[in-house]
Amino acid sequence: MSMLIALIIAAEIGFWVTLGAGLAARYLLRWRRVSTVLLVCVPLIDVVLLVATIIDLRRGAEPEWGHGLAALYIGFSVAFGKDMIRWADERFARRFAGGPEPWKPPTHGWAKTAYEWKAWGKAMLGWAVAAVLLGLGYLLVDDPDKGRTLLGWALKPAVPLAIWFIFWPLWETMFPSKPKKAKAPLERMKDLLDR
Incomplete structure (x- = not known):
């Protein structure tokens, strides 16, 4: 396993550990300032991964799939990071601080359609950020033939994103999804008796 792959795994683990520590400081220990500092550090993990990738390429490392994966990881982290933090925060607040029920995505109608378009748009943003990073990586590599490996990674998410879109x-x-009809009390009773 390359150093870069190990760093990507460490970044993912670091993301969740730092996020968990920040939420624990906020809701369990009531250390608001410490929590804020820890939560601000969450995106810095991506910056460390980006800097390590740049240093690796500048040192003349052969572009490999780890460099492409790092760009995709950072791109999608930029696009979905805030949502993941909000998701964890809502559940932590509910469990440990008596917070409100966590937000749930809409299940039907145009609200669900708008939600699906927004989520797919975020994925496209992640792809765009990754493509820019891969293009910058291409410019950092002195040999254009070696740099093409990085540019090839810009196309990797195309098929999953197309399937997601469809x-x-x-x-x-x-x-559009329709709301599920609630069963009448007699139908619910029949379902229970049939079990």
Whole structure:
């Protein structure tokens, strides 16, 4: 395993550990300032990964899939990081501080359609950030033939993003989900007796 892959794994672990420590400081220990400092450090983990990738390429390392994966990781972390932090914060607040029920995505109608388009748009933003980082990596590599490996990584998310587009935002636009009908009390009783 390359040093860069180990660093990507460490960044993911570091993300969740730092986030957990920040939330524990906020809700369990009531250390608001410490919590703020820890939560501000969460995006700095991506900066460390970015700097390590740049240093590795500048030292003349052969561009490999670890460099491409690092760019994709950072891109999608930029796009979805805030949502992941909010998701964890809501659940931590609910569990340890009596906070409100965590937000749940809409399940039907145009609200669900808008949600699916927004989520897919964030994925496209992540892809765009990764593509820019890969392009910058290409410029850092002295040999254009070696740099093409990095540019090839810009196309890797195309198929998953196309599938996501077809089966979520496009599908919801064409065939919006309808609310599930609540069963009448007699139907619920029959379901219980049939078990």
